[in-house]
Amino acid sequence: MRTFFLLDIDCFFASVEMALHPELRGKPLCIGGARGDRGIVSCPNYEARKYGVRTAMPLRTAARLLGPEAVFMPGNYHQYDQYAEKVMAILGDFTPDVEQVSVDEAYMDVTGCLHFWGDDPQRMAQAMKDRIQRECALSVSIGIAANKVCAKIAAGLNKPDGLLMVPAGGEKAFLLPLPVELVPGIGVKTFPKLHACGIRTAGEAMAYAERMSSTPEALSTTRGGGQSPVLSLCRYIASCAVRCEKAAVFHPHVEKSISRDRTFSRDTSDPQYIRATLYYLTERCCKTLRQDALTASTVSVRVRFTNFTTVQKQAVLRAASSNEEDIFGTAVRLLAQLLAPGILIRLVGVKVSNLRGTTQLSLGVTPEEKFSALHHRLDGLQSRYGYATIRWGITCGIAGRREEHP
Ligand code: TTP
Numbered sequence: 001m002r003t004f005f006l007l008d009i010d011c012f013f014a015s016v017e018m019a020l021h022p023e024l025r026g027k028p029l030c031i032g033g034a035r036g037d038r039g040i041v042s043c044p045n046y047e048a049r050k051y052g053v054r055t056a057m058p059l060r061t062a063a064r065l066l067g068p069e070a071v072f073m074p075g076n077y078h079q080y081d082q083y084a085e086k087v088m089a090i091l092g093d094f095t096p097d098v099e100q101v102s103v104d105e106a107y108m109d110v111t112g113c114l115h116f117w118g119d120d121p122q123r124m125a126q127a128m129k130d131r132i133q134r135e136c137a138l139s140v141s142i143g144i145a146a147n148k149v150c151a152k153i154a155a156g157l158n159k160p161d162g163l164l165m166v167p168a169g170g171e172k173a174f175l176l177p178l179p180v181e182l183v184p185g186i187g188v189k190t191f192p193k194l195h196a197c198g199i200r201t202a203g204e205a206m207a208y209a210e211r212m213s214s215t216p217e218a219l220s221t222t223r224g225g226g227q228s229p230v231l232s233l234c235r236y237i238a239s240c241a242v243r244c245e246k247a248a249v250f251h252p253h254v255e256k257s258i259s260r261d262r263t264f265s266r267d268t269s270d271p272q273y274i275r276a277t278l279y280y281l282t283e284r285c286c287k288t289l290r291q292d293a294l295t296a297s298t299v300s301v302r303v304r305f306t307n308f309t310t311v312q313k314q315a316v317l318r319a320a321s322s323n324e325e326d327i328f329g330t331a332v333r334l335l336a337q338l339l340a341p342g343i344l345i346r347l348v349g350v351k352v353s354n355l356r357g358t359t360q361l362s363l364g365v366t367p368e369e370k371f372s373a374l375h376h377r378l379d380g381l382q383s384r385y386g387y388a389t390i391r392w393g394i395t396c397g398i399a400g401r402r403e404e405h406p
């Protein structure tokens, strides 16, 4: 039997802002843009959630629901990364088995460390929460269980500032009454299919899996036939009640892709401005690649028109790269294929994918290596003295506009 924790920071982006600006505490707060901007809310704090504001809601809808005393901020992603790193480092002091699965979330296998805490997982989790609160001024929620799925659900059930343990052996009783929407790993499009079969809770899914296990349909799967998506989902849910991860197999989290996009405050057809914005977004992707010692081999560009139609094109680079010269060179060619003169667009975005780690030693000899060395120097200067200290001329066209978040 093993013990897993899932820790998730409560309203992460907003919590960092409240940690940095304590005067914001107690007020509804939305991260994602200024009040009245056209973008969406990326993180509302819990005061804002009381008014029905949710992640991905348009900022303007949020402003209507919240009234004038609410605070809106574009967000400082560099700060959020730093806070996430600090929290993850604290987790590493408690257990070596930390698997970060998103910016503010990590699984831990604490089985081997529990004896330090009198074999009391809740004591260990409380100590973790206290230390994060003391050192980062952030509140987190922790779920504890014998498998990762139950730990994840438990962390979400008592947010914010939650600590919930599923007793070993109590996984089935814990899952039975929960709506299927709470089980992680099921796509949103599948819920209507479950509902159509009268399955709304995990318990109903388990009963369905059991009922169907002796039907001809299920038997056909044992002969290599297909299994209905509903049945396989119900079996997956049933497996969550008995699933005891034997050992933690942790892989360092490697992003599959990195993307940045920008919704303009006013639709535009200005090619220079769109190009400058695309460069700026490419630069942000490249900085992340360099920071994580990754290179990308595929670039894609996305454009959304005034009528919300979105088009996308992608291309493979001649060689994997993290340099703007290669990636923007390809991105701007793709952009040219997507734009038409005079046609207004509301969003432009760039994505790099097919990522892999850079293992080769750079000797600074080839032009690519020289560019790479230059970019690393610029990254260092910009992160130390600010983005505007030294910048490529092409981005001067967007300087001072709200689109820019260094
Ligand atoms: P979550 O942990 O999903 O959400 P949260 O921390 O804001 O709130 P909760 O208390 O429910 O955990 O995501 C972490 C951060 O990632 C969040 O603060 C903002 C960002 N995010 C997005 O930018 N877009 C998204 O669609 C989601 C879900 C999150």
Ligand code: MG
Pocket: 008, 009, 010, 011, 012, 104
């Ligand atoms: Mg969170």
Ligand code: MG
Pocket: 008, 009, 102, 104, 105
């Ligand atoms: Mg999260």
